[in-house]
Amino acid sequence: MDYKTRITPAKEEAVKALKDEFSQYTGYIFTDYRGMTVEQITNLRQSLMQKDAAYRVVKNRFAKIALSELDRKADEQLVGPTAIALVRGDEANVVAKELYAMQKEGAPLEVKGALLDGAFFDATQVEAFSKLPTRLELLASLMGTMKAPVQKLAATLLAYVEKNGGSVESTSEEN
Secondary structure (H helix, E strand, C coil): CCCCCCCCHHHHHHHHHHHHHHCCCCEEEEEECCCCCHHHHHHHHHHHHCCCCEEEEECHHHHHHHHHHCCCCCCCCCCCCEEEEEECHHHHHHHHHHHHHHHHCCCCCEEEEEEECCEEEEHHHHHHHHCCCCHHHHHHHHHHHHHHHHHHHHHHHHHHHHHCCCCCHHHHHHC
C-alpha cells in the first residue's frame, strides 16, 4: 500500500507562512536541538534576535517544501529534530559564533550544516567559518592599517617641530 500525504488547507497555510519567513533571510544554519532546555533555547533566541536573526524549530517536511519553493534545497540537513538559525546579510559569521558559544557553555546543541548565500557547508566548515573574524572586525583592522602611515607622518612632523623649538618658522629664519 502506498502512503499518500493528505494535503489540507492548514498544511498549505503552514508551508506558505514558513516560505514567507524563509524568504526574508539569506542564510540558514541547521541544528539538532535535542536535549536543550526551554531556558537554553529561549536564551539562544534572545541573543540571536539582537543580531537580527531568528531561531525556529521546524517540521522537516514543511521546511523542505518551503525551501525547495525558494530554490534552496537542504534535504540532507533536514533529518531528525531540526531547528534553523535564520540569518540576514553578513551576520552569518556572528550567528555561527553564537551557536558554538552556546555549545561551549554546555548546551547539547549540534550544528548539522548550513546553507549560506546558496552554498552548502557541512558542520566542520560551519565551525571553521565561525572562527573567522566578523565583517566589522575586518573593517576595523583595515582602518587601523590605513591610519598607521598617517599617524607615523604626524608623529614625525611633531617631533621635527619640537626639535626646532616648537616653531616651524625657526628653521626658515636660520637660512
